[in-house]
Amino acid sequence: MGQHLMKGNEAVIYGALLGGATHYFGYPITPASEIAHAAADLFPRCGRHFLQAECEVSSISMLYGAAAAGARVITGSSGPGLSLMAEGLSYLSGSELPSVVVDVQRAGPGLGYIWPEQADYNFIVHGAGHGSHSGVVLAPNSAQEMCDFAYKAFELAEHYRCTVFILSDAYIGQIMEPVELPRQIQTNPHKDWALYGDAKSRRNLLSSIYLKMEELEGHNLHLQGKYRRMETEIVDFEEVLTDDAEYLFVAYGISSRICHSAVNELRKKGIKAGMLRPKTLFPFPSVRLRQLAGQVKKMVVAELSNGQMVRDVQLAVQGAVPVELYSWMGGRIPATDEIVRRLEKDVAASSS
Amino acid sequence: MHTIKHQKARSLYPTFERKAPGADVSHYCPGCGHGTVHNLIAEAIDDLGIQDRTIFCSPVGCSVFAYYYFDVGNIQCAHGRAPAVASAIRRTNEEAIVISYQGDGDLAGIGMSQIVHAANRGENITVFFINNAIYGMTGGQMAPTTILGQKTVTTPEGRNAANEGFPIGMAEIISSLQAPVFIERVSLANAAKVMKARMAIRKALRNQVDKKGFSFVEILSPCPVNWKMTAVEARRWLENNLEPVFPVGNLRDLPKGPFDRVDKKKVARISNKKILEILGVGEEEVHAGTVQLQEEQNIKIAGFGGQGVLSTGILLANCAIAEGLKTTWLPSYGAEMRGGTANASINISHTTIGSPIVSFPNVLMVMNLPSLDAFEDTVRPGGAIYVNSSLAPRKVRREDVAAYHIPVSDMANNLGAIQSASVILLTVYALVSGAITIETLQKVIPLSIKRKNLVDLNMRAIEAGIAWYGENC
Numbered sequence: 096m097g098q099h100l101m102k103g104n105e106a107v108i109y110g111a112l113l114g115g116a117t118h119y120f121g122y123p124i125t126p127a128s129e130i131a132h133a134a135a136d137l138f139p140r141c142g143r144h145f146l147q148a149e150c151e152v153s154s155i156s157m158l159y160g161a162a163a164a165g166a167r168v169i170t171g172s173s174g175p176g177l178s179l180m181a182e183g184l185s186y187l188s189g190s191e192l193p194s195v196v197v198d199v200q201r202a203g204p205g206l207g208y209i210w211p212e213q214a215d216y217n218f219i220v221h222g223a224g225h226g227s228h229s230g231v232v233l234a235p236n237s238a239q240e241m242c243d244f245a246y247k248a249f250e251l252a253e254h255y256r257c258t259v260f261i262l263s264d265a266y267i268g269q270i271m272e273p274v275e276l277p278r279q280i281q282t283n284p285h286k287d288w289a290l291y292g293d294a295k296s297r298r299n300l301l302s303s304i305y306l307k308m309e310e311l312e313g314h315n316l317h318l319q320g321k322y323r324r325m326e327t328e329i330v331d332f333e334e335v336l337t338d339d340a341e342y343l344f345v346a347y348g349i350s351s352r353i354c355h356s357a358v359n360e361l362r363k364k365g366i367k368a369g370m371l372r373p374k375t376l377f378p379f380p381s382v383r384l385r386q387l388a389g390q391v392k393k394m395v396v397a398e399l400s401n402g403q404m405v406r407d408v409q410l411a412v413q414g415a416v417p418v419e420l421y422s423w424m425g426g427r428i429p430a431t432d433e434i435v436r437r438l439e440k441d442v443a444a445s446s447s
Numbered sequence: 448m449h450t451i452k453h454q455k456a457r458s459l460y461p462t463f464e465r466k467a468p469g470a471d472v473s474h475y476c477p478g479c480g481h482g483t484v485h486n487l488i489a490e491a492i493d494d495l496g497i498q499d500r501t502i503f504c505s506p507v508g509c510s511v512f513a514y515y516y517f518d519v520g521n522i523q524c525a526h527g528r529a530p531a532v533a534s535a536i537r538r539t540n541e542e543a544i545v546i547s548y549q550g551d552g553d554l555a556g557i558g559m560s561q562i563v564h565a566a567n568r569g570e571n572i573t574v575f576f577i578n579n580a581i582y583g584m585t586g587g588q589m590a591p592t593t594i595l596g597q598k599t600v601t602t603p604e605g606r607n608a609a610n611e612g613f614p615i616g617m618a619e620i621i622s623s624l625q626a627p628v629f630i631e632r633v634s635l636a637n638a639a640k641v642m643k644a645r646m647a648i649r650k651a652l653r654n655q656v657d658k659k660g661f662s663f664v665e666i667l668s669p670c671p672v673n674w675k676m677t678a679v680e681a682r683r684w685l686e687n688n689l690e691p692v693f694p695v696g697n698l699r700d701l702p703k704g705p706f707d708r709v710d711k712k713k714v715a716r717i718s719n720k721k722i723l724e725i726l727g728v729g730e731e732e733v734h735a736g737t738v739q740l741q742e743e744q745n746i747k748i749a750g751f752g753g754q755g756v757l758s759t760g761i762l763l764a765n766c767a768i769a770e771g772l773k774t775t776w777l778p779s780y781g782a783e784m785r786g787g788t789a790n791a792s793i794n795i796s797h798t799t800i801g802s803p804i805v806s807f808p809n810v811l812m813v814m815n816l817p818s819l820d821a822f823e824d825t826v827r828p829g830g831a832i833y834v835n836s837s838l839a840p841r842k843v844r845r846e847d848v849a850a851y852h853i854p855v856s857d858m859a860n861n862l863g864a865i866q867s868a869s870v871i872l873l874t875v876y877a878l879v880s881g882a883i884t885i886e887t888l889q890k891v892i893p894l895s896i897k898r899k900n901l902v903d904l905n906m907r908a909i910e911a912g913i914a915w916y917g918e919n920c
Contacts, residue, residue, distance in 0.1 A: 304511060430807070
């Protein structure tokens with residue numbers, strides 16, 4: 096089978112098109128712009144729709160409109176753009192409209208810069224925008240997964256009637272790797288709640304306003320029920336040498352690639368290291384982490400932020416095992432060596 | 448003598464069950480203009496026969512509950528965003544009739560960007576803009592269209608231009624754009640003016656049915672409760688105070704839109720087979736080579752921007768794929784590139800590659816002196832450095848690495864192909880390391896370079912590299 100060398104940011108568009116995406120709306124931003132470039136090139140050639148919006152407030156509103164009209168719709172952006180989308184993301188959740196949003200995380204806060212960070216975690220995973228809401232959050236760590244996750248995102252979004260986030264980072268967006276493309280094109284199914292501008296869908300109403308307190312409460316409970324269901328239905332993660340691991344890295348995205356290398360190096364040195372890499376950040380693999388807490392001596396959460404996922408890990412293991420944070424901010428990426436040396440030091444300290 | 452029987456428009460629900468079971472009065476205050484406009488729109492929908500096709504975008508504001516009344520497809524939008532929502536619905540369902548119904552805070556305040564850009568794109572939608580110069584739903588605050596001196600709860604002394612600026616004329620702003628086909632401002636001040644409003648509303652909807660483009664009707668409408676007047680006083684105040692600031696009348700009525708729209712029904716559908724072809728799904732692989740790496744290759748290629756450093760890295764990664772190996776390519780990007788130097792990290796391996804970042808390469812290819820200075824010390828002992836000696840005249844200082852000094856810029860110049868200098872360097876690397884074969888390089892180059900003459904130059908560059916290797920290694 097043919098493999099295509101492509102950027103993560105391009106792969107996500109190939110995956111989306113093969114996944115049946117019909118519409119792309121977006122505003123350019125580094126380091127996510129190649130997503131818009133690939134979409135502008137490929138969507139029209141494939142008979143799909145591409146429009147550059149005037150801002151991210153509009154692009155997310157366009158997702159809202161297109162999703163309401165039955166489209167399979169996607170946008171790509173980075174932190175500053177996601178901040179602007181917060182309003183629309185909340186409305187999408189409130190009206191239960193399915194859409195796919197790619198966040199190629201860059202260093203913040205504010206304008207920050209275009210280097211990688213993983214500091215949008217709290218914002219995306221714990222509900223971007225006002226109200227108690229969330230969406231499925233997928234965390235690719237390769238160009239292949241940028242493609243694969245976009246490919247399956249629409250089905251997930253429609254199944255749960257929610258936003259599916261692909262939470263990437265500047266390196267996973269910019270990396271080029273061989274990608275094997277899915278061989279089937281998905282079709283966009285008819286949705287009986289959507290607005291098609293015809294007699295059958297005329298009585299449909301898409302709204303997030305509830306005037307009666309008990310109805311709004313019921314709506315919230317319904318949404319939360321959906322999120323709880325996700326926890327038993329779609330949690331996904333990868334384990335690297337966890338069988339006999341004494342030291343467990345927990346990392347996603349680019350950090351997990353570096354930790355993977357670190358695990359290999361540490362094993363060569365006789366240290367039993369392993370890694371759990373969440374592929375879904377929401378729902379979070381808490382159950383598996385709780386199990387591993389009974390086995391390992393220590394968990395190390397490596398992330399490019401002030402320590403955001405680490406809170407979810409701590410919540411999952413409930414103090415059953417020490418959880419340490421290795422954190423980098425401002426776009427700095429650790430070399431494998433740096434992580435190896437730090438863990439070696441920690442191991443030595445704990446055994447002395 | 449005949450009787451005139453007043454019937455409610457079919458596009459309005461007979462009773463408003465979405466409001467409350469059996470409800471037959473609206474939530475609007477007595478004397479409010481919304482009810483009048485709702486009726487005019489519903490009658491036009493009926494007469495144009497577009498009830499099933501209509502999708503009504505409600506704003507945030509008093510008319511947020513328009514879906515109580517209109518028996519058409521309904522969607523409620525975030526404050527001000529209805530024109531963006533409507534644009535996307537339009538681009539999803541070609542035959543839908545899309546209405547954006549907005550108040551003055553929604554359209555002229557928070558949603559100024561969305562309305563201007565939807566209008567500027569000439570979206571084939573219809574926008575009804577209810578301008579009552581005040582915020583109704585939130586309790587009588589200043590609107591962007593509040594007139595000078597008008598008292599509101601947030602301008603208790605009256606609107607003062609020096610502090611709050613002037614009232615915004617939206618119809619005039621929209622008419623500064625090229626794309627809209629129909630722009631009219633109407634008033635609900637009296638029955639005769641309501642009839643004019645009725646005509647404008649119909650025209651604006653008919654234009655959409657005829658796929659003419661963007662139509663905009665601004666409707667000056669009374670808000671007696673927040674104006675603190677009776678219904679009759681409010682209509683008089685509207686006529687005497689709002690109309691002089693916002694002159695009623697038609698600002699544009701074009702016979703056709705300013706550009707041709709593609710009729711999607713006439714465009715042939717692109718088959719899945721064609722899409723798979725466009726995306727390159729199922730393309731044959733060049734060939735799966737049988738290269739056995741002596742060790743994983745962690746490569747850094749560095750040089751000036753424009754020396755083809757990044758593209759040479761991509762070429763190398765493509766060759767690795769053709770050899771059946773795993774590979775990653777990661778660019779340096781951003782300020783570094785703008786500063787004129789660029790580098791790429793490439794890994795080639797038989798097994799899954801963890802970190803794509805090459806901090807300590809075992810292969811360094813440098814195209815200029817700054818790159819040699821920057822990265823020489825990062826190379827792992829036992830590694831190899833390939834230097835473009837034309838631009839990096841000094842020797843490699845390290846003694847624990849293999850060094851190859853190749854005047855690739857001069858060699859490429861002699862070939863008349865300065866842009867292929869890095870390919871000569873890559874050729875020597877291929878021959879020394881055995882990580883990729885020359886056959887693969889020769890097969891991959893024509894696949895990644897479209898221009899025939901550049902392919903030939905690169906082929907000659909490969910030959911030059913082979914010759915240098917033969918003479919020096």
